[in-house]
Amino acid sequence: MTDFLSSLGYAQWIIPVLLLVPVAGILPILLAPAAQAKRIALVVSTVVFVVSLGLWWAFDATSGNFQFAATLPWMPFWGIYYRVGIDGISLFMVLLSTAMMPLAVLGSWHYITKAERGYYALLLAMTSGMVGVFVALDLFLFYFFWELILIPMYFIIGVWGGPNRLYATIKFFLYTMFGSLLMLVAILLMVWQTAHTTGIVSFDYAFLLEHAGELGSAAPWYFAAFALAFAIKVPMVPFHTWLPDAHTEAPTAGSVLLAAVLLKMGTYGFLRFAVPLFPDVAMSPPVTALFISLAVIGIIHGALVAMVQPDVKRLVAYSSVSHMGFAMLGIWAATVQSVQGALMVMIGHGLATGALFFLVGMLYERRHSRMFADFGGLARVIPLFSLMLTITALASIGLPGLSGFVGEFLVLLGSFENHPWATGIATTGVVFAAAYMLWAVQRIIYNPLVQPENKALAGHDLNLREVLVVLPLIFGMIWLGLYPKPVLRRMEAAATRFVEFSIPRAVTVQTADGSETEGAK
Amino acid sequence: MLLTLAGPAAQALEAVPRWLVLHPHWVWLTVALPLAGFLINGKLAIAASGPVPLLPPKLAQRITEMVRRYQHGIVTVVGTGVLLAAFVVSLMLFLGFQFLDTQSAYVLRLWSWIPVGRFQVDMALQVDQLSLVMLLVVTGVGSLIHLFSVGYMREDPGYARYFAYLNLFIAFMLVLVLGSSFLVMFIGWEGVGLCSYLLIGFWFEDKANSDAGKKAFLVNRIGDVGFMIAMFMIWTTVGSLDFSTVLRELPAAVPVGGALITAITMFLFLGATGKSAQIPLYVWLPDAMAGPTPVSALIHAATMVTAGVYLVARTGVLFAMAPISSTIVAGVGVVTALFAASMALRQYDIKKVLAYSTISQLGYMFLGVGTGAFAAGIFHLITHAFFKALLFLGAGSVIHAMHHAYHEVHSSEDAQDMRNMGGLRKAMPWTTVLMWIAALAIAGMPLSGFFSKDEILAYAFGRGHDNPVFYLYYVLGIVTALMTAFYMARLMAMTFHGKSRTGADAEPYLHEAPWIMTGPLVVLGILTVFGGMINLPTWAGGHHWLQSWLLPITATAEMYLRPELPHGTTEYVLIGLALTAALVGLVAGYRLTVGQTIVPARDAPEERGFWKVLYHKYYVDELYDAVIVRPLILFSQRFLWKGVDTRVVDGVFVNGSAGISRFLGQIGSRFQTGQLGFYVLLFVLGALWILRAMVGGG
């Protein structure tokens, strides 16, 4: 497979193809009749996904460097280039993005009835944007994609969303924009300062990484700006309140993409930029303490609040807050185990929460409600749905053997050594996770089947299309739960590199062999 | 290897034909078989209830019809077949293990599961003396209960689903006992919890049932947190989670009796209390009786709930190194035993009595492993599996009959309430006899239960030498034995003796269960009578076979903690004491129950005084609800959600900043009066400011 791909010159064209084909797909969608839009979108997104699968084989797992890299001038005078590349961290984010897209199209098949062309065009635009965020290695390019992704989501929530969509979408937009504009300021200041010391104006990630140590006393401010932007996106408590609203109001595919991909942009930002660029700040004891506390608070808070939500989607949204707390904990514990765990949490959460939103959406299409009070006893009438909901819920709460567990366990395991108390508290999160999720499952598919609308669901179990949407995700959950090695192997080099980068230069550190060494003061 | 067997047994082994012997690397079969059963039955369960979505409709229709027609048969054959096959494989493995050259564990590495840097965990199964014993118990008792279920669940619409769950449970249970590392064991550990959840809530349309399932899972998860933290500590200390590595290296890495080892063992024990229903996490088990009775027998009596005991025995060396922990384990065990037995005294639901009895017996096991008598603990685990499974299945057969009778007469009476029974011995002679056997065994008559319980108590007494608190444990254990005998006699008397309280119209419909149900009961009865033989003490002419068989497992632990059995007169005095307690309890229980008039459940008066406290299980559920559950929900809802998120973060910061911006904007808008004079005024003020800046700057 690897040889076959290299004979095609795969490494040279794959990233441009992933960025351009979805956008190019917009044109036929706009030209074709509205009824055909979804078919075209499905074809395009499937092609993109299939093509992106080649990354799996073409990726060299032994290398922690960026692969498939390319550099083209954009605004060379300003040191702004089209610089892209993929490493073990971005590989799975890219694959997650491309994989979710055909499912999102399929999941919207009957849900979206108005302005279909616009909807599917936006979905495709979003694909490019998401891939762009994860492959960009130029800070300007990154920011470009980072902001660009807001627009399709803004419209998807605002146009095709629920009754309270206007409030939700502007909240989503302003929250994110607030953080990212401050990040833009930090990017510019950092580039300027680096240009002052080196005489070279460049937005190149590698270049800035090399010279990030020379930022001196301004570094904490830069870090704060980056961290704020990413923390809002993750979202970390207390910047999380946009998420429940956005999730609740968004149409199914919007919620799915939001959960599966967009939130990952935040944690990805920490992994790629905020921590490696400013390790001295990020890994200094007070900052570490702050972020670990916020992560743990997020885990517990998200879970507890999820428990008392009357609306299924809000519950899943809050569960995302909780899960992303695990990812943040893993990043800040900064051991190989915890970082790979964080990545696994990100992937696992993408699969499980994505599937949950799909399932809730399917339920909504049947019942036109998302309130727990309207459900109950559905296992009797729609067993296949119930089975899938159960598996997904179990993956979400981290049952061993399913995808959620591997990530959570690795995060906690890797964090325990340096942060035993925080880890201990975070571990209790699994109890609360079980509490809200099982209670949710119970209120939906168990309990007495009393309401006539629910009884009428008999015979309206998932159809082929819906099974095709959820089944791949469930397959992924089981695969990642039982045999995550191929995934872990590919991300190990990048995770190790992250850990090395994030060792603060000025404090005592624990080296790989366990001995204490004194860093340069 | 053959050394562990006595002479005649060794000779017998020589005679075993080679084709009956399996090398341990076939151990994966035992997991794979039930798993395959789960997949097939699960598929049938789904297919039976609706169209198969992945196929063209016509074909799907035909398949559905075919499946409907033959489903029951296929499910029965597959569901029980895989278990029987697994049992046979287990037996062959057991034999095969005798032929191995070494005594040490055989580890079958299937695939590398989670490899991350230093952290390496393989999906691997471990075959050794302990896991083989557990393997045999699980598949053996499991097979019998599967067979019983064929009769018990015959008419249930969820027949296929039931067997799917049951098979899945066995698969997970085997992963639990066979797992070669803490983490693989944890798969099984949580997996059985899942199946327990699914099976307790099997009849999910009754809210109480699904509540009970959820409660079981949640309480178990609290324990699992302990298990996980213990794993983190172990990995941080020795860098591995494999049993062999950990049990070899941890003793060298940490000081005996130190804080770390105490913490590790206490967290492990927290996990065990969850799974094995000990104080303070026992509350889920009585509720778990909401599941079908064979499930109670399999999961909540014979196998899953003993996982905690298995865990402590498996990591015995760690507990042996931490005297504080092991004392606490034993203490919690015996207090739970007493506490649960006291609650069993005043229960009327036949399954609830058995549930508290299970908690109580599990307490004995923890007393055993806490004392350091790991073999004795495992011994009681095995005998308990036999007699408690028998009791539950017997109760199941009673309930089946009662339910059937009530169903015939369209009565909505409680089929499980003993106040509605009485005099059933006439209708159900087989069940009566078999249940009496089990009752005597658990009460401490010299059947299987007697030997195991007596041994635990004796070891506890023996450890009193070093640590006088164990004398207290012993006394509590004897009191518990008395109570045990009492409530078992009460149960038997209320159910099978005295006058019938079923109601005249229902009585004719009561009859013995079909052979598919009584058959397993008979086998279990035989096991209950003779099960004690596997570890018969020397005074009774035995050789402590089980103890010597498990020696490779327990040997390391004995380097740190070696409890002694009392000898000579003391030994006989203790035995006499135990027997006396049992006899007194039995007689008193029977006489008191048969002597009083019992009112059927419907007309039963309110309990009074201390009986009321016992009847309401010391109000522990209510206490937990009031102290933990309700405050937590209120805290989450009122404070975290409505307070922090809605009012503070959203209200003050998000919408607040938007509101302030808008407010400021409106003020600015108000200044825009339309009056040119005001505009000029501002202009001039601005001009003065600029000129002032110029002069000041210049």
Added chain:
Amino acid sequence: MLLGPSLALSAVLFGIGVIGVLVRRNAIVIFMCVELMLNAVNLSFVALSQYHGVGGRVMVFFVMTVAAAEAAVGLAIMIAVFRHLESVDLKNINLLHG
């Protein structure tokens, strides 16, 4: 020659013009105050051009021309306003606000 007093007078006139604009309400009076300000500046130009050459004087002519043009346009606008409102008192003119 007399540069200081000329500039001072110019400043005073300019100030009077500003105050006039500030306190009066009638559009025509305000415009006359503005004219006063322009002429105050003209005075400065003339005074300064004694030292700095012809540029200042040239400027004065331009300013006068501009002032004339402004007056023409301004009065026309006032007529237009008067047609609508029958008044050129600024306190009546606040249709546009907020």
Added chain:
Amino acid sequence: MNTLDLLTPLGALFGLLPEVIITITACIVFLVAGWRGSTPAGSRLAGWISLAGIVLSGVALSYLWLGGFSPSGIAHMVALDPFRYASLGILLIVVGLTIGISLGYMERERLLAPEYYGLILLAAVGMMLLAGAVDFIVLFLGLEVMSVAAYVLVAFDRRSPASAEAGLKYFLIGAFASAFLLYGIALLYGATGTTNIILVGVQLSSGTASLLSALGVGMLLIGFAFKVAAVPFHMWAPDVYDGAPTPVTGLMATGIKAAAFLALIRVLMQGLAPVEALWQPVISTLAILTMVIGNLVALSQRSIKRMLAYSSIAHAGYLLVAVWPGSRLGAAALLMYLLAYGITTLAAFGILAMLGRGGERDVTVDDIAGLASQRPWMAFAMAICMLSLLGFPGTFGFIAKWLVLSSAVFEGQWLLMVVMVLASVVSAGYYLPVIMAMYMRDAEPGVTYSGVTVWGAAAGVVAVAIVGIILLGLWPPDLIDLSMESAAALFQRSMPVAIQ
């Protein structure tokens, strides 16, 4: 490199060719007005003639620009450098777009006097002189030519009391502000003895700053602050923008503001650079006040036109951020921002003009609810405009805003940047609701947009603007290079050491 001697009549004529062409066109338009009278055909003819004049002037400008004409010796009266060419280019584009929008609008509103176009052209001449002046005399003349024409244009709708009121307000306070500017010129003339901006710079750099020059600088700043509508000299702007006919509002928000900014930066860079310490604090304070107040008050507006008026005040604040550093990058950023802001705002006003029916003052956000479902392209164009004004990546507005931020950052100025981005967040609070109304809300019952008149010229203007916004947003490097080259001209003589 060709040189022109601006002291010879021919040289001056040649150097002022673009302005001359526009002036001649204006004269022709007035002739047409006399000939055809106030008829639709006359108005249309005048409009097209004006456009042709703009194009012709553009051709002349290209000739000068590509020929690289520069003055022999020091420039007199008007500059002959790429910065002037770039400035004229922006102004011609903006005026051309305004005329395009006006074409159908004037007919629909029955404002048929062809003189309108003549006045626009005269205003354009004023702007061009203002932006190109290197002598305060020309600067003042340009300013007044522009202003007098603008007073009339604002009050052009004789039937509307709002228009008359706006004209009066603009006129009174405008003349008042002109006096300040003039006084500033006089004081500087007194301090330095010259009205040539470059020579003023030379004088200021040689001697220490006197009280006279300081006051002169202050007065100049006041005059300019009024013209660019910087807080607190902005109060007139919302009322005037609101009352004026929509195309005129567009021209005021873009062309007049641009001309004022271009003159301001030339004066500051070439003349007042030596007293940087005097004006920089004032500019930064003005910038902050303008950004904050402009954005906040815009939030509370219901009428789109008035909202755009306040937004234009806010954008003046952003532009002041580019003025503040006094650097080549700042000047380049200013050029880019003026162009981006100009075409975006005109496109927005063009759409607004099409949407309104007799008084756009009353078109509120609610009135365009559901526009996207009935007029998808119009809604799309408006959405792009809003995003570009917001400075969203992928649009020209973002590139411009990013350059402005860069210009501040390269002087190590972070406070202005932070205020600017926070102000941008606030601005999303009023730009986004426009998009939300069009796309995410349903039309009010009974409202149809079938009556919306779309006229070819305006539609063309909007289309060109939108294409430009998107293309330049994605591929700006060539234009950035051009603006950097143009900006360099401001620093060649007065500041031999180029910044960065």
